[in-house]
Amino acid sequence: MTGKHYDVAIVGAGMVGTTLASLLSRGGISVALVEANEPQPFDPQSDFGLRVSAISPGSAAIVQQAGAWKLICDQRCRPYRRMQVEDGVGVAPLLFDAPVFNLERLGTIVENNLLQWCSWQVVKAENLVDLYCPDSLDGINPGPDLNQVTLKSGRKLTAKLVAGADGAASGVRRVMGIRQRYWGYNQHGLVCVVGKQKSNPGVAWQRFLPGGPLAFLPLSDGRSSIVWTRPSSEAERLLALDSREFMAELDEASSGWLGKLESCGPRATFPLSMRLSECYATDRVVLLGDAAHVVHPLAGQGVNLGLADAAGLTESLLRGRLVGDGIGDARQLRAYDRWRRSESETMALGMHALRSLFNADALSPLRRVGLAVVKRSWFMQDMFAQRAAGLGPNAPKLATGAALHSLQKP
Ligand SMILES: Cc1cc2nc3c(=O)[nH]c(=O)nc-3n(C[C@H](O)[C@H](O)[C@H](O)COP(=O)(O)OP(=O)(O)OC[C@H]3O[C@@H](n4cnc5c(N)ncnc54)[C@H](O)[C@@H]3O)c2cc1C
Structure with a gap:
């Protein structure tokens, strides 16, 4: 008995997994979503949650295509148009103002549980996704054409592709034996x-x-x-x-x-910590979000990278379908792996370098020269601003304002 069959089985319904579930199901791909803990209803009367994220304009565009952005904005969030960076040694601050970089805003502060709850509500309301919740991953048995997934409840399902969006301690990554490089800070x-x-x-x-x-x-x-x-x-x-x-x-x-x-x-x-998986795709299994990479939060990019992974995977699958590839074919997965791994590693190593620069002694030549270069270089500031906005040169189309349906046409 193999259970129900899907194009994609997503493990983990955090901010990244729920967004992926909406994007894929809205793109006509059949989806199972497995989550260990049912998300808690968001109460707008409650005080602000402790975990918030700076959601970039690119990520906001992705969440909008997943149907949840308006719901979030109708509850509570705070856009910001200026970022002020001080180096704590008495030098004038570095200011990033949205209009200078042709942006309407630099980002929006959103509570993590609000983003997850709104995306979960969309998934439930549209009724396009089969939810396995509360349940969690027990094992994956990879096959040449589909993978068999066993859940802790004993239920089984099959899928052409398994997507691990199950966070930093990912069970998908563990059962597939994907190794990580790890830096404890x-x-x-x-x-x-x-x-x-x-x-x-x-x-x-x-x-x-x-x-x-x-x-x-x-x-x-x-x-x-x-x-x-x-x-x-x-x-x-x-x-x-x-x-x-x-x-x-x-x-x-x-x-x-x-x-x-x-x-x-x-x-x-x-x-x-910083954790980088050695690959994001293998044997009809992909990793995304914190399951694939954990970065230092100093530039608030963790979930933004994860949402870009969700958009990138959606684009790879929809584009692949247009040229006759089956879901989870090796060519699609190789493209996803190369694209998203190089983007995340660039960002993660950039954060690592920035952290080392600012950790250096206040009077060290490296720190002073590094800061002076950033302050004087419009090119570097614009590059930082565009990347932080989720709009760098390799951003997913959905981040740059493309509509989901436009990816389904040749
Ligand atoms: C102090 C701090 C500040 C941060 N600030 C920012 C910021 O400003 N901007 C930003 O972009 N990022 C920020 N981040 C990073 C951001 O919080 C994470 O990148 C993000 O929460 C990861 O989301 P995710 O959906 O990938 O994983 P998670 O949020 O970890 O979700 C994983 C989901 O999978 C489920 N799950 C786990 N295992 C299983 C299983 N075996 N079976 C079924 N379900 C399972 C879990 O219950 C959970 O719902 C910050 C991080 C820290 C520590």
């Missing part, structure tokens, strides 16, 4: 929602401090969501402080920007 990101004397005017602010960057991301009520990267032991110490002590330290670290802190919510920390 011995750093944690401390996250928290804070309010300052002055309301955040819609600026993503980042200061590079010894030990790691501190970022304030604007929320729709004028407060900010912070990500404070610290050496792991320091992050644990900050987590254990009472609110008054914590606010005093954060005030010092962010001094001069928007006045003093007035409020601070619960705190949490996340370990930071």
